[in-house]
Amino acid sequence: AQSVTQLGSHVSVSEGALVLLRCNYSSSVPPYLFWYVQYPNQGLQLLLKYTTGATLVKGINGFEAEFKKSETSFHLTKPSAHMSDAAEYFCAVSGRGAAGNKLTFGGGTRVLVKP
């Protein structure tokens, strides 16, 4: 069974400050890891994903995440927050092969950006 924990259901950052969203996962097999963003009343947009290879993954809108197997973490960062980053962010995990066809999501972190 897989699970995802996102620390902090709400995060408030100032415009221009570092954005750090924490995600820890539990998986019995090497996981695939994802970050999605959801703007109000919209669907989820894929920000970035880790499948294999380089553990530092760069995504859209200046976001990146680092897979740390020893810490079972996949934290999302952005050096400088922009007002348009205000949204809810979901970390997700899937297995591989046949078990990869189901995403398990964390509870989400809502980001507020202060001017």
Added chain:
Amino acid sequence: NAGVMQNPRHLVRRRGQEARLRCSPMKGHSHVYWYRQLPEEGLKFMVYLQKENIIDESGMPKERFSAEFPKEGPSILRIQQVVRGDSAAYFCASSPSGQAPEYGQYFGPGTRLTVT
């Protein structure tokens, strides 16, 4: 290239009525997934379908819920005899092949179901 289409975007049903939610995957995608987002909760997997086949329905409630993905036409999530607890946002996602993790899943805008 159109994304995943879902309709209706908003659906209001009275208790006991049926709700039908439609999902058209991205062009070239033959795998469809349904997720439910209950108020103040994260997204939960419901069902995974390929054309004319249900592959994994481990997240579907045992009663009143069903899903199909016919050879022609959109995927349908059907909820019979809706209750207030069914009020949620229902999201459909698609991927191009069974190797979904390699490509990620692409989500539609969702259908927000309100049961009165």
